[in-house]
Amino acid sequence: MSAATLPDSGQRAERARDAGLAERVFRIRESGIVAVLVIFVAVTTIIKPRFLDVSNIQFVLVDTSTFALLALGQTLVVISRNVDLSVGSVVGLSAYLSASLFADHPGIPIPVVFLAGLGIGLACGIANGIMVAVGRVPSLVVTLATLYIIRGIDILIVGGNEVDASSLPDAFINIPKDTVVGIPVIAIAVAVVIAIGAYYLRTYRSGRDLYAIGSNPDAARLAGLPVGRRVLVAFAVSGGIAGVAGVLWASQFPTINSTAGTGYELQVVSAVVVGGVAIFGGSGTATGAALGALLLTTINSALYVLGISSFWDQAIWGFLLLVAIALDQTITERLTSALRSRKPRSRTAGPRHPGPKTSGSGKPGLTSSPSSTGTRHA
Amino acid sequence: MRNLSERPLTERLRPAHFQSVLRWETGLAVVVAGILIIGSAASPQFLTGNNLFNLGLSNGEIAIMTLPMALIIISGEIDLSVASILGMSSALLGYLWNRGWPMPAIFAFVAVVGLAAGAVNGLLVTRLRLPSLAVTIGTLALYRGIATIILGPNTVSTFPAGYTDLGINAVPFTGNDMTWSTLIFIVLAIIFGVVLHATPLGRSVYAMGASQEAAQFAGIRVKRIKTGLFMLSGFICALAGVLWTFRLDTAVQNNGLGLELSVVAIVLLAGVSIFGGKGSIIGVVLAVLAFAGIQNALLLTNFNQEATGIVTGALLLASVFLPTAGRLFRRLSHS
Numbered sequence: 001m002s003a004a005t006l007p008d009s010g011q012r013a014e015r016a017r018d019a020g021l022a023e024r025v026f027r028i029r030e031s032g033i034v035a036v037l038v039i040f041v042a043v044t045t046i047i048k049p050r051f052l053d054v055s056n057i058q059f060v061l062v063d064t065s066t067f068a069l070l071a072l073g074q075t076l077v078v079i080s081r082n083v084d085l086s087v088g089s090v091v092g093l094s095a096y097l098s099a100s101l102f103a104d105h106p107g108i109p110i111p112v113v114f115l116a117g118l119g120i121g122l123a124c125g126i127a128n129g130i131m132v133a134v135g136r137v138p139s140l141v142v143t144l145a146t147l148y149i150i151r152g153i154d155i156l157i158v159g160g161n162e163v164d165a166s167s168l169p170d171a172f173i174n175i176p177k178d179t180v181v182g183i184p185v186i187a188i189a190v191a192v193v194i195a196i197g198a199y200y201l202r203t204y205r206s207g208r209d210l211y212a213i214g215s216n217p218d219a220a221r222l223a224g225l226p227v228g229r230r231v232l233v234a235f236a237v238s239g240g241i242a243g244v245a246g247v248l249w250a251s252q253f254p255t256i257n258s259t260a261g262t263g264y265e266l267q268v269v270s271a272v273v274v275g276g277v278a279i280f281g282g283s284g285t286a287t288g289a290a291l292g293a294l295l296l297t298t299i300n301s302a303l304y305v306l307g308i309s310s311f312w313d314q315a316i317w318g319f320l321l322l323v324a325i326a327l328d329q330t331i332t333e334r335l336t337s338a339l340r341s342r343k344p345r346s347r348t349a350g351p352r353h354p355g356p357k358t359s360g361s362g363k364p365g366l367t368s369s370p371s372s373t374g375t376r377h378a
Numbered sequence: 379m380r381n382l383s384e385r386p387l388t389e390r391l392r393p394a395h396f397q398s399v400l401r402w403e404t405g406l407a408v409v410v411a412g413i414l415i416i417g418s419a420a421s422p423q424f425l426t427g428n429n430l431f432n433l434g435l436s437n438g439e440i441a442i443m444t445l446p447m448a449l450i451i452i453s454g455e456i457d458l459s460v461a462s463i464l465g466m467s468s469a470l471l472g473y474l475w476n477r478g479w480p481m482p483a484i485f486a487f488v489a490v491v492g493l494a495a496g497a498v499n500g501l502l503v504t505r506l507r508l509p510s511l512a513v514t515i516g517t518l519a520l521y522r523g524i525a526t527i528i529l530g531p532n533t534v535s536t537f538p539a540g541y542t543d544l545g546i547n548a549v550p551f552t553g554n555d556m557t558w559s560t561l562i563f564i565v566l567a568i569i570f571g572v573v574l575h576a577t578p579l580g581r582s583v584y585a586m587g588a589s590q591e592a593a594q595f596a597g598i599r600v601k602r603i604k605t606g607l608f609m610l611s612g613f614i615c616a617l618a619g620v621l622w623t624f625r626l627d628t629a630v631q632n633n634g635l636g637l638e639l640s641v642v643a644i645v646l647l648a649g650v651s652i653f654g655g656k657g658s659i660i661g662v663v664l665a666v667l668a669f670a671g672i673q674n675a676l677l678l679t680n681f682n683q684e685a686t687g688i689v690t691g692a693l694l695l696a697s698v699f700l701p702t703a704g705r706l707f708r709r710l711s712h713s
Contacts, residue, residue, distance in 0.1 A: 131695070137702060138653070138698070140511075141694060142695065144642065144643060144646075144694060145690075145695045146691060147691070148643070148688065148690050148691030148694070149691035149692065149695075152687040152689075153685075155682060156688070266519075270515060270516075270519065279509050279511055279512040280509055311530050311531075312527060313523070314526055315523025315527055318517060318518065318520025318521070321516035321520075322502065322517070322520065325508050325516060329507065329508055
């Protein structure tokens with residue numbers, strides 16, 4: 001980027017204002033999730049006060065943790081206009097292998113097992129990333145294939161076996177139960193990771209690059225961004241996170257067999273989309289995705305406490321997801337027209353580092369005809 | 379006006395499109411032939427009528443669902459809610475039968491619900507301009523949720539034998555080799571093939587998949603046709619739900635859980651481009667044969683049956699990488 005392309009100060013101020021507008025919209029979007037969350041919690045608590053019992057809150061937080069962690073990894077991938085459907089299979093593979101590490105090598109230190117899970121996940125994620133970034137084939141197809149392949153490998157390894165919680169060390173099984181001043185340790189750890197992720201996406205150049213790539217992969221490539229490398233890293237992070245989530249999964253469930261984590265990928269994508277991350281990339285935040293995961297888990301728990309049969313869970317999830325997508329589309333369209341009316345000179349400005357606002361202007365055309373541009377290759 | 383703007387597009391599309399499709403189909407045909415040879419070499423039972431019958435039995439519903447999915451993906455969209463519509467119609471069938479409805483009335487009602495479910499998908503995608511990937515993940519949960527609300531933990535398996543026989547018996551005069559679902563698949567494949575490849579409607583499906591805007595400017599009613607495709611998919615998945623229920627003699631809320639990804643995998647394996655605008659029904663038929671053949675061959679050779687996903691996944695990867703590799707090779711040999 002040469003100095004010649006730098007905008008003059010007037011344009012810069014204008015852009016700062018626009019970025020402010022986009023920022024506000026995101027905040028409104030996130031506070032929308034928080035509002036729905038508060039309403040759910042308030043109504044449930046009025047009817048059944050035990051919903052806000054310490055034990056129930058702890059339960060919800062622990063349940064959310066793994067889910068929100070996976071949502072973070074998926075957020076990186078989705079922002080870059082890709083999708084990772086293999087996470088459920090990676091969770092399953094890592095869960096079984098880490099549990100059997102304990103069973104086969106009693107006394108193995110817990111951190112080593114977490115590292116092993118991380119390694120398994122990273123390997124899967126890097127494989128996905130290389131195929132998508134270097135092979136330039138659509139991530140939907142690649143990760144659909146690796147969903148089957150990784151699950152198949154899992155089934156071949158596991159066979160009909162299962163690892164029972166009784167063969168795992170107590171310290172490991174107690175991970176979900178450990179608390180600091182009443183807050184589950186696992187939730188604190190996940191919150192820290194999400195905070196780091198959110199800070200990275202907001203502040204770091206490579207984080208901003210993901211938004212630029214998701215907004216317009218071709219433009220990002222022409223602008224000299226290392227598109228392949230960024231996408232590869234996004235998939236590697238998503239895979240690594242899924243590997244760690246698999247170890248956490250093993251600590252939470254009484255038995256681990258070859259079906260662990262089956263079908264989890266679509267739930268994670270749901271949480272990310274409910275959290276305001278656009279499915280065709282370019283906009284969304286890590287905090288939003290985590291809030292999406294928290295909301296979906298809270299709804300499940302609320303229905304349970306209210307004594308409404310859990311058979312209603314899925315229908316409500318689906319309905320909420322549709323509402324969230326429709327809402328996002330409306331917001332995006334409003335934001336786009338607001339930015340257009342404010343910025344008549346935007347065509348000549350040549351944004352140096354596209355912020356979230358470019359996602360607004362790039363999206364409606366893409367969502368209505370993703371194939372017309374043929375840019376989902378990235 | 380319409381002719382003027384449409385002709386260049388179709389003319390531009392046709393040669394390249396047919397070339398690449400034929401090449402991919404040839405490859406698939408070779409794969410199918412290979413499976414037949416390896417399968418019959420590995421097990422003498424592979425090519426017996428009885429085995430072919432079982433093959434059709436266990437893959438019939440998936441096969442039927444691939445046809446509307448192919449059209450939807452060619453038109454540039456995707457429908458992940460297919461297995462949930464199957465589950466919903468199965469649950470509805472069981473519920474209404476338990477309440478004493480006559481079977482023809484249930485069929486009519488299930489068909490209407492299938493059409494309505496597809497219409498919801500289609501209208502959300504075309505009228506609200508929402509991405510179909512996200513919409514149908516939402517309705518995947520919603521329709522499966524409705525199935526769960528309708529039946530809860532219950533199982534209905536009190537269907538009269540006259541109907542459940544349809545699920546497991548052979549079509550008369552076919553020498554006990556052809557299931558009803560296979561027959562339905564063949565008939566539907568012919569209809570879909572003719573409509574897609576030989577009518578203006580079919581050509582417009584390709585056109586909108588190649589470029590929605592161009593298709594719109596060419597006067598093609600993109601929104602109406604896409605909504606129609608989603609409704610068709612809903613209807614056919616409802617039909618698949620009825621067949622599934624009668625085959626297993628069981629209506630339960632999780633019938634067909636997770637099948638959507640298998641259906642998508644088969645359609646992509648068929649050489650249908652995920653970006654739309656490319657693919658053929660012959661490819662889909664061959665991909666169904668390859669998919670069913672692999673599962674069956676592995677079943678007969680003592681391979682862990684549940685791990686056949688490895689082969690499906692590998693073929694799926696091949697389907698996206700081989701064309702890329704071929705293009706690269708041609709470019710290298712030209713220069």
